[in-house]
Amino acid sequence: MGLKFWDGFRIYIDTNKPDGFDWAIAFDIVSRLSKNKNLTSREITFGKKVLNYVQENSALIDEVKALSKLEDKEIIEVKFIYDKLLLVSKDDWKRIIDLASQTKIFDNLELANVKAAQTSLSKKDGIKEQALIRAYKSLKKLEKFGIKI
Secondary structure, eight states: OOHHHHHHHHHHHHHHOOTTOOHHHHHHHHHHHHTTOOOOHHHHHHHHHHHHHHHHTTTHHHHHHHHOOSOOOOOOOHHHHHHHHHTSOHHHHHHHHHHHHHHTOSOHHHHHHHHHHHHHHHHTOOOOHHHHHHHHHHHHGGGGGTOOO
16 A cells, blocks of 8 residues: 555545545645655554455555556665665775765765764664665665665
């Protein structure tokens, strides 16, 4: 159940008005998923209720997805990114930061985020999910220079 499903379900609630489903919560879920934010317990409870409803009406999934105009985007697995960045050696991090500084491929905030992510990963400190995802996306820009993450 990706972003396309939840956006479609939000539209479905607005048009069909099934009992017990709040449009505002569905809207919040779509908003949070599109921004890669964590869901609240209220939204998780609502999500479970929706999943039970959809299991009872299995034909509803395709109908709901058809209502959405959004594209299903790739869901980014934070654990995968964390593990992948942990494997980058200290020398590779130095090369990455030097290359980014020389080519100006990152803006100042991006470079600062990559440096902070590298520091947090090397010290095994906690790091925010958003910072980790942004650092990974920044590092993907360096593939054209032969740096594979």
